[in-house]
Amino acid sequence: MLLRMSTLFLRTLREDPADAEVPSHRLLVRAGYIRRAAPGVYSWLPLGYLVYRNVERIVREEMDGAGFQEVHFPALLPREPYEATGRWTEYGDNLFRLKDRRGVDMLLGPTHEEMFTLLVKDLYSSYKDLPLSIYQIQTKYRDEARPRAGLLRGREFVMKDSYSFDVDDAGLERSYAKHRDAYIRTFDRLGLDYVIVSAMSGAMGGSRSEEFLQVTEVGEDTFVRCDGCGYAANVEAVTTPVPSPIAWDDLPAAHAEDTPGTPTIETLVARANETFPRADGRAWTASDTLKNVVVTLVLPDGTREPLCVGLPGDREVDTKRLEAAVAPAEVEAFDEADFAANPALVKGYIGPGVLGEKAASGIRYLLDPRVVPGTAWITGADEPGRHVFDLVAGRDFTADGTVEAAEVRDGDSCPACGGSLHSARGIEIGHIFQLGRKYADALGLQVLDESGKLVTVTMGSYGIGVSRAVAAVVETSYDRLGLCWPREVAPADVHLVATGKDPSIFASAERLAADLEAAGITVLLDDRPKVSAGVKFKDAELLGMPTIVVVGKGLATGVVEVKDRRSGDREEVPVGEAAAHIVAVVRAR
RNA sequence: CGGGGUAUGGCGCAGCUUGGUAGCGCGUCCGCUUUGGGAGCGGAAGGCCCCCGGUUCGAAUCCGGGUACCCCGACCA
Numbered sequence: 173m174l175l176r177m178s179t180l181f182l183r184t185l186r187e188d189p190a191d192a193e194v195p196s197h198r199l200l201v202r203a204g205y206i207r208r209a210a211p212g213v214y215s216w217l218p219l220g221y222l223v224y225r226n227v228e229r230i231v232r233e234e235m236d237g238a239g240f241q242e243v244h245f246p247a248l249l250p251r252e253p254y255e256a257t258g259r260w261t262e263y264g265d266n267l268f269r270l271k272d273r274r275g276v277d278m279l280l281g282p283t284h285e286e287m288f289t290l291l292v293k294d295l296y297s298s299y300k301d302l303p304l305s306i307y308q309i310q311t312k313y314r315d316e317a318r319p320r321a322g323l324l325r326g327r328e329f330v331m332k333d334s335y336s337f338d339v340d341d342a343g344l345e346r347s348y349a350k351h352r353d354a355y356i357r358t359f360d361r362l363g364l365d366y367v368i369v370s371a372m373s374g375a376m377g378g379s380r381s382e383e384f385l386q387v388t389e390v391g392e393d394t395f396v397r398c399d400g401c402g403y404a405a406n407v408e409a410v411t412t413p414v415p416s417p418i419a420w421d422d423l424p425a426a427h428a429e430d431t432p433g434t435p436t437i438e439t440l441v442a443r444a445n446e447t448f449p450r451a452d453g454r455a456w457t458a459s460d461t462l463k464n465v466v467v468t469l470v471l472p473d474g475t476r477e478p479l480c481v482g483l484p485g486d487r488e489v490d491t492k493r494l495e496a497a498v499a500p501a502e503v504e505a506f507d508e509a510d511f512a513a514n515p516a517l518v519k520g521y522i523g524p525g526v527l528g529e530k531a532a533s534g535i536r537y538l539l540d541p542r543v544v545p546g547t548a549w550i551t552g553a554d555e556p557g558r559h560v561f562d563l564v565a566g567r568d569f570t571a572d573g574t575v576e577a578a579e580v581r582d583g584d585s586c587p588a589c590g591g592s593l594h595s596a597r598g599i600e601i602g603h604i605f606q607l608g609r610k611y612a613d614a615l616g617l618q619v620l621d622e623s624g625k626l627v628t629v630t631m632g633s634y635g636i637g638v639s640r641a642v643a644a645v646v647e648t649s650y651d652r653l654g655l656c657w658p659r660e661v662a663p664a665d666v667h668l669v670a671t672g673k674d675p676s677i678f679a680s681a682e683r684l685a686a687d688l689e690a691a692g693i694t695v696l697l698d699d700r701p702k703v704s705a706g707v708k709f710k711d712a713e714l715l716g717m718p719t720i721v722v723v724g725k726g727l728a729t730g731v732v733e734v735k736d737r738r739s740g741d742r743e744e745v746p747v748g749e750a751a752a753h754i755v756a757v758v759r760a761r
Numbered sequence: 762c763g764g765g766g767u768a769u770g771g772c773g774c775a776g777c778u779u780g781g782u783a784g785c786g787c788g789u790c791c792g793c794u795u796u797g798g799g800a801g802c803g804g805a806a807g808g809c810c811c812c813c814g815g816u817u818c819g820a821a822u823c824c825g826g827g828u829a830c831c832c833c834g835a836c837c838a
Contacts, residue, residue, distance in 0.1 A: 184779085186787055187773045191831055202772095211830075266837070283838045316838055317762075325837080333838085377782065493834085604838070635838065673796055706798035725797060 174689045175664060177698040177711070181218050184711055194390040196646035197322025199655050203714045212319025212327035219715065220642075222663035224330075227499035227641050228309055230361050230660065238354040240305040241333055245287045247311050251277040253286035257614040268313045268327075271571050280313035285611045285633060287411050288335040292629070293617040299339045301621065302629070305349055307334035309638060323643035324599060330639040336632040339621060344630045348380065348606055355384055355602050362641060363658035365648050368600060369395045370405040380606040381409075385598025386644040389444070394603055396580055400591025407595065408496035410540075410580045411587045418546025420567045432557040435520025437461055437485040440559060444550060448561060461485030462549035462563070464522040466535065467494070468510060469501040478506065478514060480527050482551075482571060484538035488577040494577035499576045516554070521550065523552035523560055524569035538575035539565070599644050600637070607631040649738070655716025656738045664696040665758045667737075671698075671705040671724035680747065681723040685733070687751035693758050721750070 175422040182204045192198040200206045205220030216224055232242065254260040260267070260279075268280040281287070288306065296304070309332045321325050336347035352368075354367040359366050364386050377659040383406055385395055388419045394407040405411075429448060434440040437458050444456040463485040469477050479498070481489055495503050511519055516526040516533035519570060527537035543549075545566025553560045563569060584593045609628045612618070637644075642661075649656045659665065666688060670681035678699060687698045696717055698708050705724065712720045745753045 183771080183788085185772055190767090190773070193832075263838095264836095285838080314837075314838090318832095318834095320832085331838085605838080633838075662782090671797060702796080704796055704798080704800060706800080708799095709797075710799050722797080 173664070173694040174238045174685055175694075175696045176219075177696065178700045182697075184437055189243070192322060194321040194324065194647075195650055196390075196643035197326065199646060199650055199714075200322060200643070201749070203655055203716070207293045208325065210327075212316060212325070214323060214326060214328075216637075219663040221466070222658070223645075223661050224639065224642055226661040226663075227362065227645070228330070228332075228638055230331075230634055231358055231638055231641075232309065234358040234361070235332065235334065237357075238305075240307050240354075242308060243289075243291075243306050244308050245251075245281070245284050245310060247281050249279050249281045249287065251279060253615065254279060254289055255651070258287055258432060259286070259613060264508050266314050266316065268315050270530050276404055281310070281333075282312055282314045283635075284308070284333055285335065285631075286615065289611045289615045289631065290746055292337055293615060297619055299619050299621045299627070303336065303338045303343050304332055305336040305347055305350070307332060307634075317460045318479050321643070323639050324390070325392065326639070329637060332636040332638050334624075334632075334634040336634070337617075337629050338631075339619065339627060339629065341630060344606055344632055345609075348493055348604060349633050351604050351632065352382070355604065355634070355636065358636065359384060361603065361660060362645055362702045363648060363660070364601060364641070364644055367395070367397065367598065368636075370409045371603065376380065382604050383598075383600050384602035384604075386601050387598050388644075388647045389597055390647060391597040391599040394595055395598055395602050396584075396593040396595045398586035398589060398591045398593055400586060401589040403586050403588040403591075403593075406492070406677040409492050410461070410493075410584075410593070411576060413585045413587045413590065414541045415544050415547075417544050417566065420548075420564045421545045423546075423548055423564055423567075424562045426560050426563045426568045428553045428555075428558055428560045430557060431559045434557070434559065437463060439494075440485075440550065444559075444561075456550065458486035459484045460550055462524070462543065462551035463487075463536075464524070464527065464552060465489045466506040466510070466514075466517060466522065468504045469498055470504055471501050476504075478510065480522070480535050481540070481575060481577050482524065482527070482537060482543060483578045484542055485541070487581075489577050490579040494575070494638045497575050497577055518552065518554050518556055521552035521554060521556055521558060523554045524563070524571070525560075526554045527571070529572055537571040538573050538577075540578045541574045541576065542578075543571075543574075567633045585714065599640065599647065601641050601644050603634070605633045607633045638719075648704070650716070653710075654714035657716045657718055659718045660720050662716070664694040665694045666693055666719045666721055666754060667698065667712045667715060668721045668723065669698045669712055671708055671722060672727075674727075677723055677727055680727055680732075684723060684747075684750055688754060690736075691751065691755045712753050719752060719754065 184204050185202045188198050189201045192201055204217055206214045206216055209215045227461055251260055267282060270278050272278055312326055312331045318329050319325050338344045338347055366384050366386045369383050369385055371381040385393055396410055398402045431443050434443045441456050441458055462482055464480050464482050466478055466480045469479050511517055514533055524675040526532040527535055529536050541567050548562050548564045550559055550561050551563055582594045586593050609630050612629045612631055617629045619629055621627045624669055645661055668685050670678050685695045688695050718737050720737055726733055730747050732747055732750045733742055734745055736740040
């Protein structure tokens with residue numbers, strides 16, 4: 173393939189676009205790879221589409237290589253299947269809905285679990301047909317509340333989605349593992365710097381879920397990693413190491429004290445140190461207090477119920493973690509009206525005494541895992557201006573269970589090895605789920621097993637953001653001059669710059685380009701006449717082909733210049749050997 | 762859905778405080794010169810100044826109301 177700058181449909185921008193901040197967005201627009209068509213909707217220009225197709229090709233090769241079969245569903249879908257699984261309403265405003273001329277509801281697919289499940293149900297009915305893994309590469313539509321960062325979060329985007337179908341859990345485990353391996357190969361080929369983190373399966377149901385996160389500051393997902401071992405988890409899925417219970421034989425009895433004007437943890441700690449100093453001389457801190465945070469859960473059917481989370485006073489409730497823990501319910505703040513409806517709760521002085529399904533308030537009470545039996549706390553006495561000291565978990569109060577809802581902080585203990593966790597950000601480039609039987613149940617996907625009994629199929633769901641991966645690749649490979657494509661996704665192998673006014677220079681460049689093309693190398697030839705060398709060099713750096721070849725003033729001494737875009741290394745090569753040399757450079761990686 | 766910011770030629774911006782014929786750089790087109798780091802000179806095209814209303818002799822500018830976009834948060838298989 174030979175592309176000519178003289179005729180290429182391309183306009184590079186000299187300055188950064190004002191409405192783009194993250195590097196991938198800024199550079200893809202500036203270098204003329206994409207243009208915004210509408211909020212969160214982008215058009216691909218020739219160079220961008222070449223990159224996109226390369227990424228898609230790699231994804232497809234790895235899927236096919238793993239033995240998965242490609243199918244293709246429509247993006248325009250009927251309402252009924254989504255009604256059957258409840259997602260017509262569950263998806264809410266995020267679903268692009270439309271009506272046909274007869275007023276029949278349709279939608280633009282946000283994901284295709286229903287369609288895949290129904291297709292398999294249509295055709296297959298025996299355990300002998302399974303396992304099966306099929307996939308598609310398809311445009312998806314989600315009416316995001318806030319699209320951002322160019323290709324990273326669009327309302328239209330391309331996703332590769334696969335689904336596995338197995339008769340039993342062991343089969344699902346194998347299908348999941350195959351996808352996991354295929355994803356590792358895919359992202360390695362794309363040159364991404366990623367981690368695999370444990371994730372919550374959340375509302376999707378199922379037992380196991382992992383995300384592939386490209387590590388970068390501009391990512392939207394927060395995850396934690398352990399310094400010591402390989403543990404990594406999405407912040408929603410981090411588990412707290414549970415301390416051993418402590419014997420309470422020697423602990424003093426609980427005693428309520430007057431602590432007027434202490435509705436917050438700060439005021440409480442200050443008052444405690446002033447009026448009730450500890451016997452051992454150490455000062456009270458927020459972590460000695462037990463904070464009881466009440467929220468309202470909104471269930472999918474609209475029912476509202478209060479929930480109280482008890483956690484050490486030095487930590488806040490992380491709403492995302494709490495929501496992940498109580499999914500599919502959503503979490504809302506507990507407001508004044510809610511307090512009025514629950515007179516047992518004394519705002520600012522809530523204690524375990526009234527909490528729990530069997531206690532005065534009847535409110536379900538869940539504890540942070542750190543609050544193990546034998547730990548002693550200062551907490552609300554359920555009377556205005558009073559707190560209880562030396563209230564011991566297990567001895568003086570119990571709860572309805574535990575919940576992972578406390579914020580995760582840098583330095584927290586690793587649940588795997590006890591080391592220290594630290595947080596980082598990432599772009600979700602892939603996600604693999606063990607869905608289980610949620611969709612098969614809802615849509616009635618069953619097969620006959622060996623004994624002739626109907627069994628519900630168990631499924632996995634696996635996604636790669638293909639258009640997002642283009643942006644993710646950029647995030648790993650750019651510098652202050654512009655893009656630096658990895659060879660496998662670059663629009664062309666070589667950017668061949670002809671600079672000078674002597675016709676013999678252009679003739680030499682043409683010959684070299686033809687030789688390279690004949691050898692199977694893709695070439696972007698800058699054959700623009702009357703364009704200064706500086707402009708051509710800047711464009712070559714901005715556009716980011718992995719190898720830049722300059723045919724110019726060196727020709728007088730019989731050499732051309734070969735530069736590596738990423739390292740900046742350059743060497744001079746005799747014209748006669750140039751083609752062979754460049755072929756070797758390109759093939760080396 | 763909350764908070765902040767912005768809206769002026771293809772791109773990046775000034776002008777607005779204090780109302781008076783819309784400006785700069787880049788890009789584009791023509792001519793000449795130039796050709797190894799976003800060239801020089803001369804000429805040219807291109808603008809409902811986001812929209813609607815108000816004040817005024819006169820509004821890009823002042824006032825009121827919208828809308829859109831960007832960023833942060835909430836949300837996000």
